[in-house]
Amino acid sequence: MNKRQIQKQFTRDKILDSAKQIFIEKGIINSATLQIAEKAGIAHGTLFLHFPNKDALVIGLLDIELLKFSDEIKQLIIETDEIDKLLNQYLNLIKKEEGFFSSLAREMPSYKSELRRKILFRESLIREHFHQVIEKGIRKGIYASVDIPSVLTFLFGTINYYLSLKSSFVHSGSVIEKFHDQTIEIFMKILKK
Amino acid sequence: MNKRQIQKQFTRDKILDSAKQIFIEKGIINSATLQIAEKAGIAHGTLFLHFPNKDALVIGLLDIELLKFSDEIKQLIIETDEIDKLLNQYLNLIKKEEGFFSSLAREMPSYKSELRRKILFRESLIREHFHQVIEKGIRKGIYASVDIPSVLTFLFGTINYYLSLKSSFVHSGSVIEKFHDQTIEIFMKILKK
Amino acid sequence: MNKRQIQKQFTRDKILDSAKQIFIEKGIINSATLQIAEKAGIAHGTLFLHFPNKDALVIGLLDIELLKFSDEIKQLIIETDEIDKLLNQYLNLIKKEEGFFSSLAREMPSYKSELRRKILFRESLIREHFHQVIEKGIRKGIYASVDIPSVLTFLFGTINYYLSLKSSFVHSGSVIEKFHDQTIEIFMKILKK
Amino acid sequence: MNKRQIQKQFTRDKILDSAKQIFIEKGIINSATLQIAEKAGIAHGTLFLHFPNKDALVIGLLDIELLKFSDEIKQLIIETDEIDKLLNQYLNLIKKEEGFFSSLAREMPSYKSELRRKILFRESLIREHFHQVIEKGIRKGIYASVDIPSVLTFLFGTINYYLSLKSSFVHSGSVIEKFHDQTIEIFMKILKK
DNA sequence: GATGAATGAGTGTTCATTCAT
DNA sequence: TATGAATGAACACTCATTCAT
Structure with a gap:
């Protein structure tokens, strides 16, 4: 250069x-x-x-952030196949960029559909990772044979809810940290045989 | 008058x-x-x-709607103390005004804090009803002794997620209807002993 | 009011x-x-x-000006059925608002089609008046039996040309005045038997 | 070089x-x-x-195009001294580059005066050719002794009018072709003894 | 109490021109 | 000579809020 x-x-x-x-x-x-x-x-x-326009700037920013994020998740998958450890690491990753993800969660529903589709696509990649790990667990007989998509919507929906209402849940500091343990606990209960 | x-x-x-x-x-x-x-x-x-200003109008509107909603919920509570039936009725109530609640969920995170506080306060009244029913169930030994607030955040978070991204989940028709059964199923699993 | x-x-x-x-x-x-x-x-x-927007302002202004103009033309028609007198009066009318009509002629080709259609419609009303007078003249045997539309396009095209390039034809004062006599003279020649 | x-x-x-x-x-x-x-x-x-700036580019382009055009006209003059044949050829030449001349006619009135002067100067060269041919015709007693400049303004004004409003006169194809015959016919009538 | 005309700061986007590389 | 990143003034249009009527 x-x-x-x-x-x-x-x-x-x-x-x-x-x-x-x-x-x-x-x-x-x-x-x-x-x-x-x-x-x-x-x-x-x-x-x-x-x-070329404001939307392109938003998409450009998202691409970078979500790609970075997605790569780190992929790394986690390789390292572990226990869903609680994966979820733990996932929450830690979000926490690192909590301000950004919070603003994302807050406003995503208002975005134009192309932008929203882009974000949801990135999220779906991450979901896919979770899906595989849970599926493997079910096959191994570790987890109950749940409907994985429903269960994941439950999980991601809740995390999204924390993030989007961050300022209502905590005055300062991290929402993700605050709900970290209980989120994992409940999610594991759902998967329990 | x-x-x-x-x-x-x-x-x-x-x-x-x-x-x-x-x-x-x-x-x-x-x-x-x-x-x-x-x-x-x-x-x-x-x-x-x-x-006096646009915000006050929004708050005024919410006050009415949520109060009305809260009253209907109270009525449900009186009628049943089984959480699955209550949740079923609750989802049906939301469905009736899905357009309104969807736009609320979608935009709430962007509201000024006073407005948001007001909405969350109303929601907390409804949570309270659920809390009581679950508590009674735990006392009776029907449900596992879960941390009720966490569990409810999980539930309301998920419903909120469906509503706020309604247009991504369904092209037309009701999101609540679509996810109705699985939401109840997963929630009941969380409460299962 | x-x-x-x-x-x-x-x-x-x-x-x-x-x-x-x-x-x-x-x-x-x-x-x-x-x-x-x-x-x-x-x-x-x-x-x-x-x-509501800039175009509407332009159209609003045109409506007023062209309507006013069209009304005055109609009055002229009633007063005379000799084409040279009519043309003489017509040119005098244009001269009165020459600044406006010059800017109109200058820019009309650049306008969005709706705006242009509006202007040409107004012009067509005026053409219609001329058409009738010439037609009557031909029937009476005063004028040669020309193709009236072609002949009128020739006339209006020329007047338009003067107006649109006003600043190239005169430094100050009126273009219409400058070419007044010769325009009538040539036009009458075209109509001559 | x-x-x-x-x-x-x-x-x-x-x-x-x-x-x-x-x-x-x-x-x-x-x-x-x-x-x-x-x-x-x-x-x-x-x-x-x-x-040095956009205007200079426009002028540069025009210089080339109009000069080329003027040369072709000169050639025509040499070949014929009958005005109807000359006009016929002239219209054919314009037709060949109708897109360019139409955009020129359409926008010329909006150009800064220097640019416009330049264009009109080039046009005046062409007018000059026509002038000479008509003059010769008058001397020979073929044409009526008209005021040549007026008559030419009439002609060029009309052609300009067709070109500038091309899109209002034809949806596709050539305006010049459409009005070709009537333009010559009327013009010849003006020159007729 | 009701009206509705007026305000003016704010928005995203364009483009001829400049100048360090 | 050629490059292309940067400039910044200009543009049409929006909308919550005010206040004279």
């Missing part, structure tokens, strides 16, 4: 960084592209040079 | 009615006060005579 | 007045709604209270 | 080619310099190396 390309990437990263911070703070819908540009220290128009 | 007060109440009700319809249709954030006033057949300014 | 309605009409008129002046000066495409509002001494948003 | 100059000319030509195509397609005002550069396969900034 020559100097120009480095500079361009740097600007792009600055935009994504600012966007992430502002999205966490105010939610995507209430964040103005002007404010993001100002925080990134660039001209308003420059933002649209890197992303 | 004298004639003037009756007239005032009538106008207020018209506003609330229109607001409800429009909120369901377009979501609270995308509903303009002008449109609500037009649908109510009153002047734009009149709306602000009855509600 | 009560005071409010008078005030509203007054504001609307101020907007139309400012728009007309600015359109003449800079052309419709290069006129900003903000500038029109400023010239009218009202808030930018107020403009959109009276006209 | 050394190698560098050849390369420069080559780039310049590529820009002019792209500009012409895009101008025809979208009109000058709606054509972005970025798009022209992309079509030419050069960097955006390079365009401004060859032409």
Whole structure:
């Protein structure tokens, strides 16, 4: 990469960084592209040079974050096939970026369908990992033979609920941490033979 | 109530009615006060005579709806002390106003905190009813001695998740209906001894 | 009309007045709604209270101007059935609002088709008047039996050409006046038996 | 020309080619310099190396096109001194590049005065050719002794009118072709003794 | 109490032009 | 000579709220 390309990437990263911070703070819908540009220290128009429109910026940011996340999950899968350990690690991962995922959960229902589809697709990849682990457990006779999709919707629905209402559940600190143990406990109960 | 007060109440009700319809249709954030006033057949300014600002209108509407809802739940409680029948009735009640509750679930996370607190307070009343029934069941030895708040958060979180992403789960028709049976089934499993 | 309605009409008129002046000066495409509002001494948003969008403002202005014009033409028709006198009066009418018609002719080709159709419809009404007078003349044996539509396109095309390139034909003053006599002369020659 | 100059000319030509195509397609005002550069396969900034600004590019393009056109007309003059044949050929020439001339006629009135003057100057060269032929015809006693400039304004104005409102006169195909015969017919009538 | 005209800050997006590389 | 990232003013349009009538 020559100097120009480095500079361009740097600007792009600055935009994504600012966007992430502002999205966490105010939610995507209430964040103005002007404010993001100002925080990134660039001209308003420059933002649209890197992303053709606001939606593309959101999608760009999500792609990076969710891909990163998905990769880390994949790593976890390889390391363990016990669902409680996997769930434990999964919650820890979310906790690390809780601000971002909280704003995501909060606003996802308001997003335009393309954006929402993109997010749900990423989530479905993660669900898939969980699905496989549970399926294996059922085959091994460790878990009860539940309807896996229903059970996972229950789990992800609850986590989503915590995240989306984070500010109502905790004044500061992590919601995920607060409900960490009980979430695992209840989920294991559902799987118990 | 004298004639003037009756007239005032009538106008207020018209506003609330229109607001409800429009909120369901377009979501609270995308509903303009002008449109609500037009649908109510009153002047734009009149709306602000009855509600100091848009938020107050939303709160006013919720107060009525959730109170009504809460009353119906109370009635159910009296009629039964079996949690599966109660949950069944509860889901049926939501289904009746699914449009409203879906738009509520979808947008609640974006509301200002006072508004959200109000909604969650109303929800907590309903939770309380469930809490009592489960507690009684545990005392009677019918249900396992679970941590009731956690278990209820799991339940309400999941229902909320269905409602908020309704349009991703079903193209038309009711999400609640679609997930009705499995929701009860899983929830009962959690309570099983 | 009560005071409010008078005030509203007054504001609307101020907007139309400012728009007309600015359109003449800079052309419709290069006129900003903000500038029109400023010239009218009202808030930018107020403009959109009276006209839902810029196009509607243009159409509103045209409707008034062309209707006024069409009415005056109709009056002329009644007064005379000699085409040279009619054409003479017609050119004088255009001359009175030459600034406006010049900017119209200049930019019409760039307008969105709905707007253009509207303008051409108004023009067609005027053509119709001319058509009738010429037809009568042919029947009476005063004029040669020409193809009236072609001949009128020739006439209106030329007038349009003068108007649209006004600033190239005259530095100040009226183009219509400058070409008044020769336009009539040539047109009469076309009609001559 | 050394190698560098050849390369420069080559780039310049590529820009002019792209500009012409895009101008025809979208009109000058709606054509972005970025798009022209992309079509030419050069960097955006390079365009401004060859032409100091967008106007200069337009003028440069016109110079070439109108000069080419003027040369072809000159050739026609040599071949014939009958005005109807000349006009016939002239209309055929326009028809060949009708897209370009239509977009020119449509937008010329919106151009800055320098640009417009340039175009009109080129047109005046063509007018000059017509002038000479008509003059000769009058001297020979073939045509009536009309005021040649007026008569030519009538002609060119009408052709311009067809071109500028092309899309209102024909849905597809050529306007010039459509009005070809009647234009010649009427014009000849004006010249008839 | 009711009206509705007016406000004005705010939004996402475009594009000719500049200049460091 | 050529590049292309960056600029920033400009644009049409929205909407909760105010206040004279």
